[in-house]
Amino acid sequence: MRVIAVGRAGRAAPEAILFQRYAARIRPAFGLLELADGVGSAAEIKRREGEAILAALAAGEFLIALDGGGMAPDSVALAAHLGRWTVEHKKLAFVIGGAEGLSAGVLARAGVALSLGPLTWPHLLARVLLAEQIYRAQMILAGHPYHRAGRPD
Numbered sequence: 001m002r003v004i005a006v007g008r009a010g011r012a013a014p015e016a017i018l019f020q021r022y023a024a025r026i027r028p029a030f031g032l033l034e035l036a037d038g039v040g041s042a043a044e045i046k047r048r049e050g051e052a053i054l055a056a057l058a059a060g061e062f063l064i065a066l067d068g069g070g071m072a073p074d075s076v077a078l079a080a081h082l083g084r085w086t087v088e089h090k091k092l093a094f095v096i097g098g099a100e101g102l103s104a105g106v107l108a109r110a111g112v113a114l115s116l117g118p119l120t121w122p123h124l125l126a127r128v129l130l131a132e133q134i135y136r137a138q139m140i141l142a143g144h145p146y147h148r149a150g151r152p153d
Helices: 016-024 043-054 077-087 104-109 124-142
Strands: 001-006 031-037 062-071 092-096 113-116
Touching: 001 043, 001 124, 016 124, 031 043, 031 104, 043 104, 062 077, 062 104, 077 092, 077 113, 077 124, 092 124
Parallel strands: 001 031, 001 092, 062 092, 062 113
Antiparallel strands: none
């Protein structure tokens, strides 16, 4: 299971450190492949980044595109989806595009589009949010008390 993300954080960036904090808890390993930002006009950037993303995908990887227009499940529903995806597809690749978003080609290749909600998140924080939610989903599936549904009495 891995993330393919446009943009490079740098190892010492606070967002990278926080991403690694959650990624280290995920089993099997939750990798990160960072791709260079595209250059040119907005359309050219989107095209180039899309080509790089598609080229980075391995054969048989199930692509989950992070996109504002995707489904926005709560944590329990995401856990159910993650459980199903890992059984049905084995190799999962979550993709986070650059500032211009994902190309039509990447969205067409995706098995599903997933949204982190209606708010706009910086791309480096989206990685952190995704890693934490994947970890949370695994804890929900394992019956671990990390996830607390509802408010305490």
